[in-house]
């Protein structure tokens with residue numbers, strides 16, 4: 001790896017870091033739209049598409065609890081319904097530290113094992129691949 005490559009890589013990492021911080025900010029903002037009258041547990045998420053667009057989501061509860069949907073799945077579903085299917089990263093934020101639930105991990109994994117998941121742990125930003133959060137995630141082998 002030559003010095004140019006090294007500089008390029010650093011620049012790319014800085015840009016990625018900046019983008020991911022922005023994505024966290026979008027997720028924080030999305031918390032304001034959470035519909036959580038039953039638990040009061042508000043969560044926001046923001047997904048970054050491969051073409052640089054951001055779709056946000058907040059959790060939506062229902063009186064029939066089982067119908068409630070997490071912020072991550074709302075964000076991804078919004079993106080999908082606008083024709084976006086390639087995702088780079090998804091940020092998730094709650095008042096307390098949150099990570100995607102098991103259902104959301106599988107939902108994210110559907111769109112690629114390499115998707116970065118960004119969340120806060122004790123105020124520190126954590127970035128992990130969805131494949132780390134969901135080892136051996138389920139896929140349908142298509143032939």
Ligand SMILES: [Zn+2]
Nearest residue numbers: 070100101104
């Ligand atoms: Zn979830």
